[in-house]
Amino acid sequence: MEATDLSAPQRVAASSAAERARLRVDVESAARLLAPMWPLESFIAVNPLMGLLELRFEGAVREASRWLPLTGYPSPAFMKAAYGEGRVTDADLAAVLAERHLDADQTLPALRAWLEHPEGAVGPSPGAAGELADRRRALTTYLATDAQLAAFCATFADEGASGWALGDRSGGLYHCWRAVAALDPLLRCRLRRRAARAVAALPADPEDALLEALVRLGVPAEHRVEELRRQLTRLPGWASYARWREEWAGPDCTSPPLGVLDLLAVRMSYEALLFDPTGTAPGSAPVPAEGGGPWAGIWLEAYERHYRDDILGRLSAGRGIQRDAQPEAQIVFCIDARSERLRRCLEALGPYATFGFAGFFGFPVAVAGLGDRYGTARCPVLISPRAIVRERPAPGRARAAVSHLRSRARAAAAHNAWHVAKIAPGAAFPLAEALGWWLWPAAGLRTVWPRLSRHSAPPTVLDPGAAGGLALDERILFAENALVTMGLVRDFSPLVVLCGHRGRTAANPHASALDCGACAGAPGGPSARLAAAALNEPAVRAALVERGIRVPDDTWFVAAEHNTTTDDVTILDWHLVPARHGARLAQLTSDLAEAGRRCAAERGPSLPGAPAVRDARVAVAHVARRAADWAQIRPEWGLARNAAFVVGPRSLTSGIHLEGRVFLHSYEPDLDPDGLVLESILTGPLVVAQWISAQYYFSSVAPEVFGAGDKTLHNPVGGIGVLCGEGRDLRVGLPWQSVAVGNRLYHEPMRLLTIVQAPLGRLDIVIARNTVLGQLVDGQWLHLVAESGDGTGWHTRRAGSWWPWEPAMSCGEVARWNWKA
């Protein structure tokens, strides 16, 4: 007999409002362990442990490993391979040990012995045999509860992917569940005829239900947060999605309201209903894995140190490359690491100067495309959009726009017709028979001859100042911010190109992971168009003159978009460019095309399955085909192998081969005496880059917990996320194929290395007055290296103070480790 006697006086009579308020806080404390998960239409890379930032890196990993099966460090096998290849050397280890004041001779053998250590088994300590029978039954209940809850979440959170969905979900998950829980086979099987009564006796309010369940399960108040955390980490995927929905989605979000407290209320109601007071639940907190320990951290630091020495050596050696006196065009790229290659190739082709700035170009708006029902945010998730800008047809092209909208509506209607016919009784059978003859040859063609369909859209205008958009003073403010942050306040060339970026793939649920993260997982083209339109406005230019930024009258801002999968750059809104820039723009376009070809040739061979030939034309054709191929599981590497974030002028990194692994943000230290620009860069783009780096790190190091699993097993659910294989929990993070090939990691799991060119005192002030920076830097979430630019060399920041940087090995032998395809 398993459920408690329902008439027992354990019910909470009417929980007071104070109790509820405290419960809310406890739930949030428990949920802090998990990072929010954005729906896949706008995938955002987040630091999976972002809620534990104040615990420092080791502390956060240790805390997380109490609840989730992760070690948080690269495995011994991985380090052994790296050691064998020379990617980590004894010199690196010795340097790290010296920093930590450990004796190298004594600890090196222990470090080497750790390499032979097998992967730590993670799990609860095995108990006595007598407990096992109860634990087995409790385990079965646990797993079955997980399964039922996950299935209900998948149905609740569905945004129109299924034919027959739940109706009114505004009451929340708990309310919907309670209405149908009496029919749950798990409850009926265990409670038999008492199921309906037991469910009806549950409170109507999720907060009351949670409180009552906690009481019934006998959870003392001081262990409440722990118990809630334990419950949440049984289904980390859905809990992460619930966290996003509650905290980050915004008040006008139309997704079903799946909240964390509701999730916990349902989960604990299941447990309370199925609770057997004579048995024991697999209760105590799990023992942390043995695979960690201090050695893993030391190996990781040595691994990172090797890369740091390498890149700082390259930066020091490459000093002295001067920019052209007056470039023909200045091109502003997103800080994305994939832009580094294109910038390098472009600068080698002609008198061009490139800058790096976050891909939304400083304009926090939401954009609604032509015919879209609602707008999507196009700014980093750390800020909220100020206005919605709607795309409108270009003047004189209204007819084309109308016919485009009509055809889109027709397509939507036909699509809907197909969906209805799929579920109408009896209609699905002839539908399958009729469509099969047509779909399979199309599929065969698509497999053998991939070709992306070209959506021809009519020309449109994206005007930030249109009705409902930004006011003039806002446009002036954002324009000024953008130019000042970049350091582009004088010496404008005749053409300034703002280049956003996007990826283009076929049949890829994680497609938005390849788009611009600074535009909230959307293509960067519309942001570039907006910014260019605002900067070309005479009123804005006049106001900028008043603020000290004199843009010459014949300078024109042009918008462009870089397709990172095929490495070609498209100029947008060509029809708006004045004729006097025609020749220059044509020259720039052909140079961009050539630079793109060189990029494709450079990165092509690292893609698995690419032909080994280094011919540019073959490489370009191959990447184009890869982008269009629906069977291709790895159309591009995206941000894999990202390693560092550089804040400084282009002269610091110009001409140096950084392998496309570095985020580059422009910054002119001389123009920023009070450190405000530095502060805005370090608290904005740096935090986003740290999130990206941490996401890749944890998806490589803990793929079962923080990674999305094998992409071939992915099963898109509800239009918001993916399930993997037979599992029912949403998967967070990046798929395995985005960071590895076969069993071998392609991404190098390291914490972000931040390189800044600014006076050290200024950095100290900025870090001191921003708590988040203090936590990131001094908590070892990233490594900070800076130089003042006055010849004193690089300094690393450790334990709150600056130490001069010395390479671990002698100058002549900076070892390079290239990933072999």
Add this chain to the structure above:
Amino acid sequence: MELEGLSRMTRVEVVTTGQDVPLLQQVFKSAGAVGYTAMSSVSGFGHHGLHQGRLAFNERDTQVLLFTVLPEEAAPALVAGVRRWLADRPGVMFVSEVYVSRPEYFRPRQDAAPAPENPVSCWRCRRG
């Protein structure tokens, strides 16, 4: 007690980072507060040092001042919740008396619509 036609209520102000605002909004709602006001980009100097108010590219790590006014009988619940939150988060709370002229604005409405009876399943409930 009434003061020249005004009703006494309790005002609770919290200074916190932008990150915790959604939680505090929920705590306010749980405790029975009907609304709140938020002032962002608040700078100041306090126990943990200087806090710069405005960051160009980050709203989550800046200071926000949240305050709400609610009936005196509901105030203890709210204070209990905020104190629980303050147990492990940096922030400050100020509780004071305040007199308002429209008390009905700050009390929960009696005729609020109840939660729907049955989540009706709809045939092909596709959005739009």
Add this chain to the structure above:
Amino acid sequence: MLIATLGVPLVGAVLGALAAESFTGKRLLSGLALLNLGAAALLAVLVTFGKPDFVPGPWNLALAADRLGVLFALLAAGIQATVLPYAARCLDPRAFRRFAAVSQVLVAATDLTGTAATLSTLVLGWVVASVAVYALVAGTGAPPGAARRLGAAFLLGDGALVGALVMIWRFAGDPSLFRLSEAEARLAAVRFVLGPAVLTAGDAVAVLVVASAVVRSALWPGPRWLPSTLAAPTPVSALLHAGVVNAGGFLLIRLSPFFAATPAASVLALTAGLGTAALGGVASAVRSDVKGALVYSTMSQMGFMIAECAVGAFAAAAFHLVAHGMYKASLFLGSGDGISEHVHDRRSCAPPAPAPNRMRPVLACTGAFGLLALAGLLHPALLAHRGGEVTVVFAAVTSGALLWGWAERRQAFGQTPWAFLGVAVAGAAYLLWFSAVTGWLTPELPAVGAGFLSPFWLLGALAAAGGLAAIVAYAGRWPRVAARLHARALWAAWGMPPTRSAMSAAKQRRRLEVELWKQPI
């Protein structure tokens, strides 16, 4: 030519096992798959012009080509020709090597089943195909539980078939598949007495064959192994849903003479088929994940196919078998579009047109009747073969449903005539193609014996389903009923995870450690 059709995939299997990881290896494999397709197509052409092949082999195994078998082999080859290049780019090299080798064996086994001339050949091909499926699912990374469930289900089904084979051997020797009526007569003469009931060997064989088909096609009373294949990669799923599950229908058509004297078997098959068609359809509507919905939709379609076999509409069942295989394979390969398609749909969906709700049924019914009239006009011969009326009625329902769906989202009333025209053209094309293919098949299909039920049972089931759907659709009147139905469907469609049975203490401990922390929930 028959040897070529069989031999090419076997060569491919060997090549796959050896050289699938290299670039040229992949190209060669794709080429071989295309060659296989070409060979099957050529065989089909030969068979159409009346040049059947017959290849006798040892131990009474023999191959023969007839239209139905060749169609089945053509389907398998065609699916493989698409799935193999897809898998080459999708799977990692080691997994692809295993996939290439085993899937070629599967295709060879399917070809063997299709072109079998004697019963033992058919069963050999069947069993080899089952083993290949198990190897595919277990070898490409599925967790052991999923592979075990699949293996157990196949063991059951194949066991039934082998049991039937043994019984036939015992009493009727090893007959040629084209002269089964003699064997059937001999079996009908053997009687068993079980208490008050008297069973003939023919009855037993028929029931065993139905059981085998029910298990292979993943129908409702049988073990639910199809949802376990969600644990396999996309190309494996595509291959399974296209080439493996429909073997049940093929089996029933080939062995249909055994049902002539056993109406009970047809009733069993019809019940299983219709039940699955209904339950699978509801489950597929309720699931919100793309692949889960496809899995249950396949179950529902297979149920319909078996029901068609049970009423003797063999040509229609064969047509359904082939077309559905192609449909599902393409949908599985494109399942990655689930997010972007949904997003695009959501963004571009304008609010429904202001026309009143009453217009939708009117439009739908007009469309349905229009199609009926069109069918009557177009091709009177369509109604000549068995099950023709049923097909026409179902097609009419489909056109009604399509127009209803169109009417929900149309923008301007002016576009409706185009919708009508589109549906009419599509419907006419479908009916013409259907009659062509079934006309091509019918001369070589077994005759329909007396034991088969009338096709109008299918129409009756459709009417009942329509009534139920009307209740749910107009849920405004009966919200509780609809909510309860939805909840039951929801829990049934997602299914309960299998519970653990008793096991030894050491195994329990290991399981606890592994499952509590690594279970993919």
